[in-house]
Amino acid sequence: MLKKKDKVILGVSAGPDSMFMFYQFLKIKKEYNLRLLCVHFNHGLRKESDGEEIFLRKVCKKIGIEFISEKKNVQDFFKGDSLEQTARNLRLDFFLKCSRQTKIKKISLAHHKDDLAETVLMRLIRGSGLKGLKGFSSKSKFKNLTIIRPLIEIRKKDIVDWLEINKISYCIDKSNLDEKFLRNRIRLKLLPLLEGLNPNIRENLYNLARNISLDYDFIYSLSYQKFTELKLGQMRNSLSLDLQGIKDLPLAIFNNVIRIAVEQFKGNTRQLETKHISEIRDLVFKRPLGSVVDLPDLQVKKEAKALIIQSLIL
């Protein structure tokens, strides 16, 4: 994940995980000759938010680490989707902006092994395919940014123990957003029950996520390649795929090519459910030319030589 002389942005919330990560980076800063930049996004969601930003700024100033923060009231940007998703998108935008400003292209985030187990279970509960179950990896890309997660093999209790022993201050996020509520239930109820059934459950979930990650990445990259080959054209209001070409795909690849096409066209696949993919499969393989399937914001139409994805908002 790291090379000597690397420049690394540290995404720090001031909570225990990211403070632990911050101090581990300090420990190896000299040996690795690192340039570190600590960045903090103030979501303005809790009364403690501003205090946490000030706390971090002071810590960084004292130690002599560059610090950038930004405050945005997430509530102002929330459009009835998910508040966590809004917060996540704004935070990622902020990280991208920090990266552009400083030309540092690597960011380290403090997700650990227990987070991974919880994430896999959360995705399982909410409903997901391979893409969700892979959780997150030790290294991934987001646009021009390389995301590393050096704590991915570390257990939460080891983090808390270390902070305790080393008398490191951190802040505790007492908010209880939907996702955090679900995570808390998973952590406090579900994982202990699963641990009773198999003490190695976290290890198993970790291995599962890693294996699924490999499988998903392979299928995704093959599907992406097929999507590029089979895309006939893309305009502002429509995207068309070669009909015979997609009919000839193995079903696993077909499904992913449809997902990629919707993602490319619309920017996301958040409202695209399993049942929608089935409807499109029916359309392609069984229904007559000229038939359509209506999806949230989209219409998919079967024409003589092409499957057309078009916007409903013209």
Add this chain to the structure above:
Amino acid sequence: MLKKKDKVILGVSAGPDSMFMFYQFLKIKKEYNLRLLCVHFNHGLRKESDGEEIFLRKVCKKIGIEFISEKKNVQDFFKGDSLEQTARNLRLDFFLKCSRQTKIKKISLAHHKDDLAETVLMRLIRGSGLKGLKGFSSKSKFKNLTIIRPLIEIRKKDIVDWLEINKISYCIDKSNLDEKFLRNRIRLKLLPLLEGLNPNIRENLYNLARNISLDYDFIYSLSYQKFTELKLGQMRNSLSLDLQGIKDLPLAIFNNVIRIAVEQFKGNTRQLETKHISEIRDLVFKRPLGSVVDLPDLQVKKEAKALIIQSLIL
């Protein structure tokens, strides 16, 4: 799953699920012009076992359905592995024998939607990759046998309700083998907790299994093809794969080619764990020629042009 004039073996235990299936087949027997054969494997594990066999024989005689049963004391064949696995293997052997005797190549089993959700969770708890999480499908192959599972979209409660309304007798299996113990915990503790977090959990697990099934089958068939291309030779005590060829594979395919090779060589992959696959990956990509990895019953050796899987029991 069914065509008119089909010949179908019904695997019936005398429990509620298989009795339900049995009566549904009777209802469509005439319309579909089916030949039905009811088969029952007596595991001899409980004091009620013989009574259940006699019960089923009587039911079939009364209705006029062919019936074959066989009794084997599973305990006598149990070699310290898993008792359920031993029972499952003996039962499958019996089904194959019935198929050979009668030349009927289709068998129907009574797994339903709740079984699928429980199976996916059981595999998740015990640790599994894609292969386990796909659960079972509505149609699969076992050697020359086509297995159909017509109840796969039916909920257990609807089965029990129907049996109640139609006053159908069935037997209850009170045994509590390891696997059944785990299944009971999943049914009585885990699923209600998950249902509290998401009322659609069974539907989600069902969709997950179906999606994963597609993805797994695709990766497996591609891996099998690569395995065939890269197998240099197989003798009684060794199997060799083209070293450069497997190095060039995407990692997801590499892992599956190794699994397939072990399966082909040894007959199963039961003792092959994720960590073993990692060790083989290390051997292939990082360690010097001549190095070996020791696995349960097997040794894997890296030679100049080949990766050799060899038996430790000569």
